[in-house]
Amino acid sequence: MTTSFETLYQNLQAAVDDELQTLLCHHQPRLLWESMAYSVLGGGKRLRPLLCLLACEAVSGKWQPALPAAQAVELIHAYSLIHDDLPALDNDDWRRGKPANHKEYGEDIAILAGDALQTLAFQLLSDPAIRRPDVQVRWVAELAGAAGPMGMCAGQVLDLHAADSVWKEAEILDVYRRKTGALIRAAVRMGALAGGAGPEQLQALTGYAEDLGLAFQIVDDLLDLTGSFEALGKTPGKDLMQDKKTYPALLGQAEARQKVESCLLRARDVLFSVPLLQTGHLLQIAEKLVHRET
Template identity: 50%
Template sequence: MATNSPFAAWQAQAQAHTEATLARLLPAPAATPAQLHEAMRYAALDGGKRLRPLLTQAAAALGNADAAALDYALAAVECIHVYSLVHDDMPEMDNDSLRRGKPTCHVAYDQATALLVGDALQTLAFDLLARPTALPPARQLRMVHTLATASGSLGMAGGQAIDLQNVGKAMTQAQLEHMHGLKTGALIRAAVALGALACADIGDSQLAQLDTYAAKLGLAFQVIDDVLDCEADTATLGKTAGKDAQADKPTYVQLLGLAAARAYAETLVAEAIAALAAFDARADYLRALAEFVTARKH
């Protein structure tokens, strides 16, 4: 994607808005308990692709979004994502020392602090979604339910549990896709849905089309993650390269081979973009984000 393209300009603006919104909505670092709040900001700020809040903002461009609801939504989905990374990096799970190009939270602080950072970010997400906005209460409640379902045992946490249970085991493609549809895909689907739900003028038929887009995109994102884990180096990734192979985790590359895995990701992206056929040019940022997923280097 050209660095001077309209999408690149929008992406930079949306990432900057995400950073500023998180900085504003996270607890102040000096507030008691200061170390916990400092560690929350350490984990959440200054890093990452911000794909999920970008998707939330891109989906909101399809309608007339309530500005406060949109800010709370993009911050909430990123809080859930960051909490999952903090916990995933701990010794009890993936045991990694590098995230977003800097020491992981439990390395920079300690394991107890990292555990509490994840807990606090998770609860902050729902605090944000419950704050007053101009949206109808039923629609706001639907946003809370969407993120809660995507985050729990029937979503992201459930996918992580399946992942841990299958280290060193062979999985079929259907089993792998079910796992990643929960572990990675559920939160990506929620990010898109939250952006659309922040617009009172986006209805259920449009939400269903957007969910098809997001489900395909979520799988494509994970396939490319597996490819990059094999192809890219640690400095480029900002996290430890080759970690899945070292841990003997089932991956799309292991199952399909490198070239076939990349080709499958490209097919999924094409299917995601096709799901947006009924939308006009306001969906172009969603289309560009789908292409960004396969073009990314980290």
């Protein structure tokens, strides 16, 4: 990854963080807003909002039109992590190196904070002040589809009941596409829509996002096997403890890494299949994410 891209990456992270900080200024009831801010502003890679911004840049040469969409995607991601850590789901006490939201604020407030972040995301997308109603309607549809019963929620249900049956590769990849890939796909598509993407550009960027989403989740599962608490900021080895069906568990670490590289190669190829103003930044963020160690 080049120094110039690392600088851009940091600048985009800062832009997203500044917007989220302003959005989550404490209102009343203070406890609810503190809990929301605790999870949103408490670290993280900002992968999804950055992909949203870079997809917009790839189409239009500018990333700023996608800022509302980028914020909304991160709010949905934060809500999903709060609920994912609850005892009824993954039952994890740690997130990003600090106590999970429900350990800090209690399960009751954590559930409500997650609910509030989800609805705040759609309030943000539908703000009349944005003055792009045609784009905003499509943003809402993309994000609702990714987060709802065909996407993230469906993936979570399938993942929860995975231990009850014998799975094949296709079933694991289906969970990955829903639980993780759907929101990454939506982030890229929302950014592309913000930039005014045509049908062919949107299709190519969708293909890029789908392959990156699969690669990202496989790497996540590999890190769960090989990473430490200090590096990951959460409890490693939970997939094995909970008998989760993962790509590395089914096919081994070597084949899982091969799958990651093949996904990355397809993502690269599809970006070059249509005219885009900027492909380098999307290629570099893909490299950064699939070769990460945390």
